[in-house]
Amino acid sequence: MADLIRILASIFLAIPKGLATTFKHLFRKTITIDYPRKPAKFAPRYRGLHYLTRYPDGEERCVACGLCAIACPSDCIYLEPEENERGERVAKLYEIDEIRCIFCGYCEEACPEEAIRLGWEFEFSQYDRKNFVWTKEMLLENFDKLEKGRAKGFIREKKFQFRAEPETYF
Amino acid sequence: MLIPIIIMVVKVLVIFAGLMTCVAYMTYAERKVVAHIQVRKGPLFVGYHGLLQPIADAVKLLFKEDFTLAGCNKIIYNLAPLVTFIPALLAIAVIPVGDQITVAGETTNLMISDLNVGILFIFAVSSLGIYGLVLGGWSANSKYSLLGALRSSAQMISYEVSLGLSVIGVLLLAGTLSLNEIVKAQSGGILDWFIFRQPIGFLLFVTAAIAETNRIPFDLPEAEAELVGGYHTEYAGMKFAMFFMGEYASMITVSALAATLFLGGWSGPILPPVVWFLLKMSFFLFSYIWIRGTLPRFRYDQLMRFGWLVLFPLALLNTMVTALIAIL
Numbered sequence: 001m002a003d004l005i006r007i008l009a010s011i012f013l014a015i016p017k018g019l020a021t022t023f024k025h026l027f028r029k030t031i032t033i034d035y036p037r038k039p040a041k042f043a044p045r046y047r048g049l050h051y052l053t054r055y056p057d058g059e060e061r062c063v064a065c066g067l068c069a070i071a072c073p074s075d076c077i078y079l080e081p082e083e084n085e086r087g088e089r090v091a092k093l094y095e096i097d098e099i100r101c102i103f104c105g106y107c108e109e110a111c112p113e114e115a116i117r118l119g120w121e122f123e124f125s126q127y128d129r130k131n132f133v134w135t136k137e138m139l140l141e142n143f144d145k146l147e148k149g150r151a152k153g154f155i156r157e158k159k160f161q162f163r164a165e166p167e168t169y170f
Numbered sequence: 171m172l173i174p175i176i177i178m179v180v181k182v183l184v185i186f187a188g189l190m191t192c193v194a195y196m197t198y199a200e201r202k203v204v205a206h207i208q209v210r211k212g213p214l215f216v217g218y219h220g221l222l223q224p225i226a227d228a229v230k231l232l233f234k235e236d237f238t239l240a241g242c243n244k245i246i247y248n249l250a251p252l253v254t255f256i257p258a259l260l261a262i263a264v265i266p267v268g269d270q271i272t273v274a275g276e277t278t279n280l281m282i283s284d285l286n287v288g289i290l291f292i293f294a295v296s297s298l299g300i301y302g303l304v305l306g307g308w309s310a311n312s313k314y315s316l317l318g319a320l321r322s323s324a325q326m327i328s329y330e331v332s333l334g335l336s337v338i339g340v341l342l343l344a345g346t347l348s349l350n351e352i353v354k355a356q357s358g359g360i361l362d363w364f365i366f367r368q369p370i371g372f373l374l375f376v377t378a379a380i381a382e383t384n385r386i387p388f389d390l391p392e393a394e395a396e397l398v399g400g401y402h403t404e405y406a407g408m409k410f411a412m413f414f415m416g417e418y419a420s421m422i423t424v425s426a427l428a429a430t431l432f433l434g435g436w437s438g439p440i441l442p443p444v445v446w447f448l449l450k451m452s453f454f455l456f457s458y459i460w461i462r463g464t465l466p467r468f469r470y471d472q473l474m475r476f477g478w479l480v481l482f483p484l485a486l487l488n489t490m491v492t493a494l495i496a497i498l
Binding site for chain 1: 203205206207208209210211214373460461463464465475476479480483
């Protein structure tokens with residue numbers, strides 16, 4: 001009998017309550033992100049594909065100090081320094097293996113020149129593992145693309161604030 | 171002589187086609203409604219808002235490999251889906267979808283067959299579907315299938331009793347077993363609907379019907395968390411689809427029956443009777459999905475206890491009280 005009363009109570013109180021809740025949900029705005037058809041939204045501090053920044057005059061910022069390679073927990077950065085014609089230290093080779101990379105962002109934290117950054121690009125699948133090594137030129141190109149997009153008011157870029165711009169640090 | 175036959179064939183074709191369309195779009199509606207309950211979007215890509223999804227699914231299932239299991243009993247394995255599917259379709263034959271109409275001088279009821287024992291026929295035929303589940307589960311020679319089949323037979327037999335008893339109240343008040351007569355007994359207006367004279371009978375019927383059609387929260391036979399898929403674990407392609415079409419067809423039958431018995435069937439003002447019937451039926455079909463999106467699954471012992479210790483005594487009590495009142 002106690003069972004009966006308990007179950008009847010649940011039928012007449014709890015179940016209608018649950019049904020009302022789900023009925024309300026029926027008319028909520030769905031939270032599905034229609035990703036491949038519409039651009040994805042990112043958190044402002046999303047860590048995606050790396051890029052190497054330049055000074056406004058086009059000079060690359062990296063001085064090949066190697067702190068990023070040391071900070072890197074997955075050892076995915078390889079770089080070799082050289083001197084340019086003005087006797088400044090620049091990177092001869094700067095390679096990031098994006099398969100090894102865990103996108104922790106330690107490299108950008110370690111970088112004293114704000115040269116290596118993590119961007120918002122994440123659609124960089126390749127058919128061959130070898131193609132996942134991003135060279136210095138490709139990383140600089142990422143930055144150029146980003147700048148171009150920013151100049152055009154690229155939609156994806158407009159949705160969030162950049163992290164502290166390199167310029168604001170000095 | 172010829173005209174009645176043509177009318178009959180047309181009725182059969184229209185009701186069959188309607189039922190199959192309902193089955194197909196019930197799957198779509200279910201996916202869509204459950205998705206929106208979970209704040210998702212559901213099928214979206216095939217056709218306008220995924221409206222062609224059932225067709226895409228059917229094509230996919232038709233092109234699946236029709237394999238036969240190594241350890242199975244081939245004849246029964248292949249037969250079981252049909253045994254589930256066909257009774258589910260048969261039961262719709264005695265449900266009136268509309269008022270009498272006169273075509274080419276012939277007056278005909280909008281139902282395939284106006285049996286004077288309509289309800290008994292539905293119960294008899296829809297119970298046959300259990301054989302399909304049991305045989306399908308057994309013939310596949312797999313423990314998950316067998317367990318699912320055993321559960322489903324135990325469950326369906328338990329709830330069949332309450333389902334039958336819950337209807338007796340209506341039968342006592344209407345004084346007939348013919349569904350057409352039952353509809354006519356309720357056609358006086360909304361207060362004549364048996365839902366108001368048999369509220370407990372209505373609740374019992376709906377609950378037992380959900381259990382009878384193996385739907386959440388009574389979908390123990392499928393219990394995908396424990397039994398992989400239950401009786402249809404080892405099925406694929408169109409045979410698998412057959413089980414599901416059978417399940418959806420029996421859902422539609424039960425909804426139509428509930429609308430007929432408790433909500434006055436096709437009777438209603440202004441709109442044509444068929445529209446009223448479809449509206450009332452879709453209300454029950456929506457409730458099926460709605461309940462699926464709301465309630466969690468019962469445990470097996472809870473299911474049995476609920477069936478025998480709650481539903482069954484209540485149904486008996488309801489029958490007794492109704493009988494007393496009907497006599498007085």
